[in-house]
Amino acid sequence: KRSWAEPWKVKVVEPIKMTTIEERRRALKEAGYNTFLLRSEDVYIDLLTDSGTNAMSDWQWAGMMMGDEAYAGSRNFYNLESTIREYYGFRHIVPTHQGRGAEHLLSQIMIKPGDVVPGNMYFTTTRLHQELAGATFVDVIVDEAHNPADESLFKGNVDLNKMEDLIAKVGAKKIPYVCLAATVNMAGGQPVSMANARALRDLTAKHGIKIMMDATRAVENAYFIQQREAGYANKSVREILKEFCSYTDGCTMSGKKDPLVNIGGWLAINDETIFEEARNLVVVYEGLHTYGGMAGRDMEAMARGIVESVQDDHMRARVGQVEYLGNKLIDADVPIVRPIGGHAVYLDARAFYPQLTQDQFPAQTLAAALYEDSGVRAMERGIVSAGRDPKTGKHHYPKLELVRLTIPRRVYTQAHMDVTAESVIEVYENRKKATGLKMIYEPKYLRFFQARFEVL
Numbered sequence: 001k002r003s004w005a006e007p008w009k010v011k012v013v014e015p016i017k018m019t020t021i022e023e024r025r026r027a028l029k030e031a032g033y034n035t036f037l038l039r040s041e042d043v044y045i046d047l048l049t050d051s052g053t054n055a056m057s058d059w060q061w062a063g064m065m066m067g068d069e070a071y072a073g074s075r076n077f078y079n080l081e082s083t084i085r086e087y088y089g090f091r092h093i094v095p096t097h098q099g100r101g102a103e104h105l106l107s108q109i110m111i112k113p114g115d116v117v118p119g120n121m122y123f124t125t126t127r128l129h130q131e132l133a134g135a136t137f138v139d140v141i142v143d144e145a146h147n148p149a150d151e152s153l154f155k156g157n158v159d160l161n162k163m164e165d166l167i168a169k170v171g172a173k174k175i176p177y178v179c180l181a182a183t184v185n186m187a188g189g190q191p192v193s194m195a196n197a198r199a200l201r202d203l204t205a206k207h208g209i210k211i212m213m214d215a216t217r218a219v220e221n222a223y224f225i226q227q228r229e230a231g232y233a234n235k236s237v238r239e240i241l242k243e244f245c246s247y248t249d250g251c252t253m254s255g256k257k258d259p260l261v262n263i264g265g266w267l268a269i270n271d272e273t274i275f276e277e278a279r280n281l282v283v284v285y286e287g288l289h290t291y292g293g294m295a296g297r298d299m300e301a302m303a304r305g306i307v308e309s310v311q312d313d314h315m316r317a318r319v320g321q322v323e324y325l326g327n328k329l330i331d332a333d334v335p336i337v338r339p340i341g342g343h344a345v346y347l348d349a350r351a352f353y354p355q356l357t358q359d360q361f362p363a364q365t366l367a368a369a370l371y372e373d374s375g376v377r378a379m380e381r382g383i384v385s386a387g388r389d390p391k392t393g394k395h396h397y398p399k400l401e402l403v404r405l406t407i408p409r410r411v412y413t414q415a416h417m418d419v420t421a422e423s424v425i426e427v428y429e430n431r432k433k434a435t436g437l438k439m440i441y442e443p444k445y446l447r448f449f450q451a452r453f454e455v456l
């Protein structure tokens, strides 16, 4: 088998700072052991997130110069709209400043208090917007998704039996839509199969329930379908994406991931009435319906990024880099979520630290240890991210207690991945020394962003 390399070369570089272990210890303490509170300047390799951290191409940067900054009717909006129609296939587009802006509009428009919104695992901002609109979230993902060691190829799939049971229990009238995320971030970047999307369409159509996709990483999902699902090996990522979207009624989108930009998002919807409402509501919260919080140049960069994101060669390099890092860790017997996901490698913090209870925040502890060791910044995706049950006020105790090494698109080299793997292996070798953390400050909403901790 021959090696492949990225289908681009580097034109501009951004220097990064090297720090000493003493500096990192001080920075960690100041940040309350929360990697979100570190200054980016103090980070060597930043794997906090793939959100808005992408490197744009020269063609995208050229597009930035073509920004039409008119308040109304910017030509960049019309280009973005027609690009989304062409590649995703949805009829109507409402631009928003980022993904949660679209989630807010959708939740406010479609949810009535007392409703139930099923989803293939929760996402932090998505679930919060559903709850703020008065809904209860119900997890209908397949059981395998909750087991980091399970090697099933489509661990993002909806369990259709769970879905049917829910409809029987609460009635279709209480379910405004199913939220179908592709890929599933909190499960480890796991994909949904085409067959599952099709079957979900058949089931929900019988009950008049809409499917709203979280399309944030749907192009990565399409790549996995091409690689793993029978009948798709000879189809392009572009064709697969369009077919997948055709089984849904619309989407919320964080443009900061697949579309290779630093900011932006949209709500897409085929239904005329919902579109009318969204186009009206967007002016209250985001901006006029032809910019929704984005500058004209941002819309142009996103339109161009979409075209680049659906190229097979781009996706092979993108997901291939994530797999390269994951395979290095598997070879060193480090416990990670299997199979390796699309945008990140997830460390299984429970398996690292069996000596810690979940109340001692194993994943938070691991993310801090990794930063201390090498300046590599990762993100907690465990009990801190899961937050509290709004009804009981108790912690959610998610089965998955993970640390995410998230790979920005077109940003780091293979050597950066090697350095990261070596640091993770070092931290794994020192795993018995970990004593856990105590939370000393807890914000009310999305606490993982701003919570502070002390070493136990």
Ligand code: F0G
Residues within 6 Å of the ligand: 048, 049, 050, 051, 098, 099, 100, 101, 123, 125, 126, 181, 185, 214, 216, 253, 254, 255, 256, 265
């Ligand atoms: N849906 C998914 C699956 C996401 O991963 C995100 C963001 C959002 C929605 C919200 O979009 O940030 O543009 O408002 N995920 C980032 C992450 C924050 O690091 O995974 P946003």
